[in-house]
Amino acid sequence: MTVVIGFEGSANKIGIGIIRDGEVLSNPRRTYITPPGQGFMPSDTARHHRAVILTVLKEALEQAGLKPADIDCVAYTKGPGMGAPLVTVALVARTVAQLWGKPLLGVNHCIGHIEMGRLITKANNPTVLYVSGGNTQVIAYSERRYRIFGETIDIAVGNCLDRFARVIKISNDPSPGYNIEQMAKRGSQYVELPYTVKGMDVSFSGILSYIEVTFLHGNHSYNNWLINYWLTPPFLQETLFSMLVEITERAMAHCGSQEVLIVGGVGCNLRLQEMMGVMCKERGAKLFATDERFCIDNGAMIAQAGWEMFRSGQVTELEDSWITQRYRTDEVEVTWRD
Structure with a gap:
């Protein structure tokens, strides 16, 4: 042993x-x-x-x-x-x-x-979506390397969520992303935000700039209420996660993969898992994810x-x-x- x-x-x-x-x-x-x-x-x-x-x-x-x-x-x-x-x-x-x-x-x-994700979920040879505060990558194993098929060209998805949480002063306990996820469950309407996919890569920094310029100028008290209860919850998440699902599916198609493994701190987000699960079901593929103990x-x-x-x-x-x-x-x- x-x-x-x-x-x-x-x-x-x-x-x-x-x-x-x-x-x-x-x-x-x-x-x-x-x-x-x-x-x-x-x-x-x-x-x-x-x-x-x-x-x-x-x-x-x-x-x-x-x-x-x-x-x-x-x-x-x-x-x-x-x-x-x-x-x-x-x-x-x-x-x-x-x-x-x-x-x-x-x-x-x-x-x-x-490797932790593979151990816990028993996924065999998955396309990996690695999403955290400091990293955003779509990865697949080939010839003794974990190859990066796509990634963020500026900030990581978790950093985008964290920075937005700081702008509107959401609590960091237990984490900004978790608190945004809970708030998102209250939203019911969609506000269109910039959607930036460049081939296999994604860009998130422009979304933050757009929100700050469009919604934080003018009547601050009203607009902060709007952001807290209508914009942040589903709309920031929906846009970011849609971009991630798109590049993951493209990597799966390229690799002929029928497995997706989500790892990293943002991988705990149940809405991300749900959206990825819909895509996998449409492709006849399997989704693997872990909970907060291991992601x-x-x-x-x-x-x-x-x-x-x-x-x-x-x-x-x-x-x-x-x-x-x-x-x-x-x-x-x-x-x-x-």
Whole structure:
């Protein structure tokens, strides 16, 4: 049996998970939450992670019922992500690996999401829609790489939702995207917004500019009410998610795929899953998705990717155990798949 512990801290969540041969033994997590209208700064986020990481590590070991001697490999998020939080977690993981005398593995954050999704859903060879606060990509596996077929050309879909939530001061607890999703259930009319699909790529920043210029000028009290109760809920979501479904379907057609796997924090959104499910049903395809335990950033996903990598012979040397903020999904050689 192979046991891998994974450290994740690329953004505002710090998580440590333990995987034993495909079984999740523990997966505690903490989230750095800021006041409404504010985002999370790298330095403040790193300070939060430093304050709680040893507590989360203790929880992970206790929940798994394991001791350091039972661990075979220490995995950590190498990137992509925010520099200061990534460095904080990498330093702790590297220190732990040396103290425990265990091999170390730097894991691509996106690969962690994909491998966790494949583990939990049992999807075989899906077209992957990876949607989060920092990333938006349509991905498919081919010849030992996770190939990017389409992506955002400016900001990620989660960042678009988060920034809009800040404009109208929606609470960040438990997350801006979750609160927008709940508000969206109250909407019943459609307001047309810019829809920007460029081949296989998408653009989201223009939607934010359009909303700010069109709806935030003039009578602020009235227009803020309009945005809160009529515009944000279904209309921002419907437009963003329609764009994502379109490029996912196009990638499926290109690859001849009959499976879609949604991963990343925005993948928890039930409306996105519903819209993708309609498309899949029309194509006779299957949709796979997970809940907030595994689609939101967590340590177990890093442990799972690390488990796959370690068993295929990969190890990160100490002198290479740093971070890469812009770590592309297709840079990783996938040595554990045929």
